[in-house]
Amino acid sequence: MAVLTRQAPPAPAPVKVRGVLRRSGLGWVFIAPFVVLFAVFYLGPLLVGIGMSFTDLRSTDVADPLAVDVVGVENYLRLMNDGAMHRAALNTVVFVLTALPLTIGLGLAAAVLLNSGIARLPAAFFRLGYYLPNVTSIIGVAVAWKFLLEPEAGLVNRLLALVGVDGPNWLDDEATALPSIIVMTAWRSFGFDMVVLLAALQTIPKELYEAAAVDGAGRWARFHAVTLPSLRPVLLFCTVYSSVGFMQFLEEPLVMTRGGPLNATLSASLAIFGQFGVGNYGYAGAASTVLFTVIVALAVLQLRLGRRR
Amino acid sequence: MTTTTRRAAAGALAIAMLAAGCGRGTGTAQERARDVTTANATGEVTVWAMGEEGKALGAFVKGFESAHPGVKVNVTAIGWDVAHDKITSAIAGGATPDVSMIGSTWSGELAKTGALEPTPGNLVDKAAFFPGAWQTVDINGTAYGVPWYVETRVLYYRTDQARRAGVQPPRTWEEFTAFVRALKDKGGARRGFNQSYQLGASWQEVLPLIWQAGGEIVKDGKYTFDTPEAVTALKQYASLFQQKLAPTDTPANAFPQTFIKGEVGAFYSGPWMIGVLNDDGGPGFAGKFGVAPYPKGPVSATSFVGGADLAVFKKAKNRDAAWALIKWLSEPKVQAQWYTTVKALPAVQAAWQEPELKADEQLAVFGEQLKDARTPPPFPTWEQVARVLEAELEKLARGRSTPERTAKAIQAQADTIGTGL
């Protein structure tokens, strides 16, 4: 941006009060479709979800959901004494802290490499290839990964055996199950970040690199001085979006381990999903409300931190 | 558009009010079933059915339509993965079909919502069904719907390995343990017996053991898992793992390939496994496995019965035709025909006398076992308790708990959950 802002921006037109009002109204016109949809389809249902967390609502009450007892914070108190929920919360934290940097790192590396001046056709080919895990159905992914990680015949352990290591029973060992899921999720998710970052790389004006090159900056220095700062808004987007997604990770453990062995891969969302599945809506609502609050707080925090520097 | 917006606002307001909570009514009056006249049914009737059954039912009901001119049956096939959510959502939104197939452990929960209609007293004779099957629709003496088809668990074993080991299918728990040991030591099944312990289905293998030990998991309207009989059953379950007769390191998805390869020599499962083994085992495998009834425990040789029921919703637009269809599907001949269509075992006992079923030897084992098979209680919270069972059984199987502590842990959690009635 430095090059561009060096030119003095045109002086802002004298602001008139009417203009401000008009523009203020205009802003709401622009966001109206989103706001209306949110109000109708998300605000009400969200309040219902929060409301039911203070009741003993079960799936058997759906035909007459008003005929339930208000139990106050009982569901929340139960949450604090639920060992499986604690484990789920811990797993989710570990998962987000490891899968997030892994995914974004892979996405960024792939995007930068694909943008580093390789010819058009191979680049298109690689882009497609690297995006594949993101679109392959979870069923195909699950079956393929289960075979990869199979303790005896699986490719991973066969390769390990070549170097004399006796590989574990990856998905059925409490120590290795969650790491396996983490790697698999990063593998499956980084294509998204790659595509978004690739699009963002296109918007960096070539002049910036040329100017930096004229100043004698090397490859790494240019990455540091031009690429990273220009990508910041979109990297922030990837971070927030991936955190929100990973905080709710569900599909991978569901198809791979169902949360086992002994809850080693149970995630917060999977636990909530299970409670909804057995019809325990009030309790599931309480757990959802806690998760939801944490996610929003985390997102706001990330945006604050991302904006500051 | 304005009316739509206004209706949307009204709807939003309505659901926002749900949060307020108004308190439960007290006393649950027994519902009275109303008789139905099915002979003159006309008009359209909508039916939801899951998976294979849903796919096949559309063509199958042509027989019903020709017997009842003027009735048109619209079948919508729905996936099992979404069926439960779809039905509960439909109840919440008042958008139910006339008839739906329901999983046999759902009827307690769905009946409690008040959306199902009690089965008319003049529709079918409950004695015509297997007692265990009728249990799945019977909620405290009122029936909601009718059993459609059943499944029950029996012992599958490798006949070639049993022959090599010189053993016959076991008739008692003692013989069972010796049988598995022989398969492992002499038959070539190096991993022994495939007993479920991962999340998913283990409770269905333990309930029969409790019943076989003479235990009851429900008494006087309460869950009873901490009983001497239940501990006996859990000891039997755990003993296979402790004696290394059943593996606890089976990779996910490996079964039933492990059985086809001969690594495990036996397991308990339902009738669908015959088809799976014949398909996956390839030509010649059909002669390498056999089925046998459950061995007898201290008291009985009771098995587990599951399957699916058919229910009619109170908001059905065509009540007469809905029940008429169910009545037709419960006829012995139709039940036998349905078996040839999707291999679903008839819930009506007389259907087993039809030629389609009588000839098959393996099938006869299931027919025999169904006479002594039970189902979990139709409590709305059953699925929640089942998850507790699975979690505790996994600990037991992995040697993290003892049978006594397992029984206590299950009981404590089941008490907290309650029956939901």
Added chain:
Amino acid sequence: MTRTTRRQRLVVHLGLSLGLVLVAGPFLWTALSSLKPEREIRRDPPTFWPETWTLGNFAELFGRVDLGTAFANSMIIALVLVATNLLFCSMTGYAFAKLSFRGKNLAFGLVLVQLAIPAIVVMMPQFVLIARLGMVNTFIGIILPTLVTPLGVFMMRQFIADLPDELIDAARVDGAREFRVFFTIILPLCGPALATLGLITFLGSWNNFLWPAVVAQSEDMYTLPVALNILNGNEGTHYNLLVAGSVVVIAPILFLFVFLQRFFIQGIATTGLK
């Protein structure tokens, strides 16, 4: 990049190729498996290259499910959602990035809130709402809740924030109204971002399962994943139909991706910025 040597280029290509094997393996396995007979798919250990080639899985799949209708339904829903999301998300994102108005921060908070709502919590109230509006078993009922997605709004906001303010100010000085600024200045610069948003929206709609499965109540309204799920048995899974089904589902996305390639590579025209 101006000074990339041949050796560096070789290293990059080599690294990318190695990575490709790792990332594309499971997909290739799925694609190849769809051409194997069922027994070979379930064999343990599995084969990679089919021993027996067959199109039987696809024939069986097309015989058992009305894929034509489901495909058309999925396509209609996905294309409508792509169109509405491209328009509304970029409009909303533009307002958040470049317009100043009262309550902006609060409104942007709503984006984060919606992003963080677990889908399973709101599903049933949403369905009740759709039912009251008489939209059960309609396209509009399936489409409405995702007409504008917070993901798209957030992404477009971040992209547009990166565009130089000078462009907009210059246009405003020339007397252009906000809508004209948006349509003639901003949108044309968003090519890669819009292509990405289109892809992501299409993918999300195409794979969406639970909501369409609950709202669609007759098979002629089913989308592809909903129709395919009927085959997913309660006991014993037909892997041959599953893998063939996943290939059918993935193929259109790959076509779309290839089609969008040229939009991904569209450098921002900064030459006009003087």
